[in-house]
Amino acid sequence: MRLIELLRSASEWSDEDTTIYVAPEWSGNAEAILVTPAPDTTEPVVRDGRRYDYFLETFVAREVIEDYASTAEGAHATEEERCNRLIRYAQDDA
Template identity: 30%
Template sequence: MKPTKLIDVVAGISTHDDNLTIYATKPWTCNSNTILAQEPAEGGRPAEAELCGAEYLIEVFIAKEFLEDWLAQEGRPISTQEQCERLIHYAIYDA
């Protein structure tokens, strides 16, 4: 899989397989190069994440649940940029 920007992954989060994990290059920003991949059974990073220097960020199903819950609580339109920034914060401090 070719790396994409984290903001693009967040924009299409509802279309991604719940069994995948989000790996992104640090420092994590909305423009971080990102890979969606299955976590290896033996642990660690998948080869495609290692090749682009991406680190574990969060599982897709957790990202979906977090964003759905947060958006429902906010009750206002929220930009993809703000969603991405909030997901990064959640992954670092709360997940």
């Protein structure tokens, strides 16, 4: 599943011990998975021969998405803009 598709289901994510991992290079089109329970490390995981890098815990990702949506800029943002904002947060602030 692509990261942008995964973000569409944010309201369905469990807040319990679930982490998003994304295949390099991070973009809305990058392959993404949810890992439950979350590993005790931020080291990459390998699933079906593909490497996925730690991205964010689902509860953090949901909070960032909701906070951005409540701003003037985020209120009218496209899915791609919301996804890019979350990627920037994961790269720069997490």
